[in-house]
Amino acid sequence: MSLYRTELRRLAKRRFSRWMTVLGLLVLATVMIGVFFSNQKIDASALAKAERQAEQQYQEQVRWSEQERLACERAKTDGTVDPNRFPADCSVITPPPREAIESRWFLPSTFDFRENFGFTLLPFAAILALVGFVVGASFVGAEWSTGGMMNLLLWRPKRLTVLLAKLSALLTGVLAVALPAAVLWFGGFWLVAVYRGSTEKVTSGVWQSFALTGLRGIVLALLMATVGFALASLGRHTAMALGGAIAVMVVGQFGLAILLDMAGVRFAEAWLLPTYAVAWMQKKVTLEDWEACNATFTGECRPATFDVTWQQSSVLLGVGLVVILGAALWAMRRRDIS
């Protein structure tokens, strides 16, 4: 227990942990402030203004179609009609029906909590996961590269206990930041909705869905922190984790995506990790193959689809975690420390 408390103190004392956490929280705050200022509350005057703008655009369409119809008839009379510009029958040039131009198109952006909040949980989880990964990698990587781990093992010669105590301290730290951040995120966007949008139709079921998505986001951050920690411990350097992540993203994702695209593989995104991260957060990602046509009874051609569910994601992420963490623990137990 003393080792765990000491590692918590070490994590809190490290400047890199502090600054990365502050940076992550600042980015989250910037997103929230940006959403606040780019949205407005819709009141009667905003609705009336939108109605006026829709009517104005309709009138412009009426004028323009009238001009075009007259130009068409003139060209027919003069015998200089351009078949590429005008139809054979000038009377078909008519304005769109009034209802085709909707007033909601002219409404300013507004934050509907029920409709929009769920989308904000994806960047929330992504930023926390990134901070967790980098802090996790640095926490153990710097210890290895500066000799701190060796010093610690001279004091506590139980390798797995030391590594797991460090990991526990890291996860506690990530949780200690992520939980209050999540509460602030929920509360902050509720206030954004109150002052710059709408909080209508937010039922207990909606809250439950958001809470579960937020929980999955925090689990994703914990998982990424563990992966960063394990990779840096395997390579005994922070750069191992960061380099590994960059290599996976550049070679394993962009490169693979290009290769799959060139090979014409169906549902290529199913081979890419971000798809599973998004599926984990959004419960389901539906991939579409526009090369295939599934005819409906109306004769419509619909693309073939492939669903990636959060359950599939959880299996993939779980297996990945077990393999990487298992390798780090095995290496810690077996390898010489010099």
Place this chain on the structure above:
Amino acid sequence: MPAVLEIEGLRKTYKSRRRGTRNALDGFDMRVEAGQVHGFLGPNGSGKTTTLRTLLGLIRPNGGRMALLGHEVPAALPTVAGQVGAIVESPQFFPHFSARDTLSLLAGAGDVPATRIDEVLELVGLRDRAGERVKTYSLGMKQRLAVASALLKNPKLLILDEPANGLDPGGIREMRTLMRNLAESGMTVVLSSHILGEIQLICDSVTIISLGRRVAFGPVEQVLAQHSSGAVRVRLEAVTDLPVATEALTGAEIRVTGHPDHLMLTGVDKPATVTRLLAERGLYVSELAPVAVDLESVFLELTATAPVPGQHRQVDQSATVGGAGQPGATGGGWGA
């Protein structure tokens, strides 16, 4: 006296597809008794640090037996670690923490009371600089911090790898005094160092390792005596008498090497023989002195690492026990 540290037949082999197999430790033995300051000597790459790392559980041995404070290690390391303070190789600390933070975190991990931190900072002379970041420290200050970290547990056995490295002359003397004081207080100290003069001054006993094997061990005086050449330097009142003296001594089967102002004799059983032989010829001795060896010359002889003009010795070029053309094993006071 009970043994605080025992190593028998320790082996560590590194295998590489490219470089083949290398025996870093090849049946190494070592024994340190309680309350001693013990010097652990060896050329670069001889296996000193590998031995210490293996003993402290950082490296897995391929064979042999080790015990610390009467407990078999590495199995009992968690039990004895609280009584063993160690620094291995150069001092390494997280550069952005202060010395106090560094010691505080170690004390926390080892359940050592926080009051001990100020005691060790005072002891190593870092009290007034304890709040500064380690990255601003000189090598000598880092070395002091390393010693402080090893002393933090108030250990029964202190293992220090090159503790005087980077210290100024005053610091070296302070470290020497500290080691002696610690030994007098009952702590056993194992020192690995290349400053052989220091080792000779402060150590009660030594172990010399070369190419992963012990080549000498025992009390310092005993090791020196065993490698003393038995040479005697003779000066006469008149330098012009040296040829006559040479003739007289050679006739008595004493090997004589002439020098402009003195003679060097070897194969002398008793110095009195020399005075008697010369007195018989009417020659009077102004100096008759046995030539003492120091630890450095013994070390260079045993490890075959003395510099040879025109040659560039490579790291692994040193002697091992029983090697062809190399010095034989040196017996010590502990048998085995």
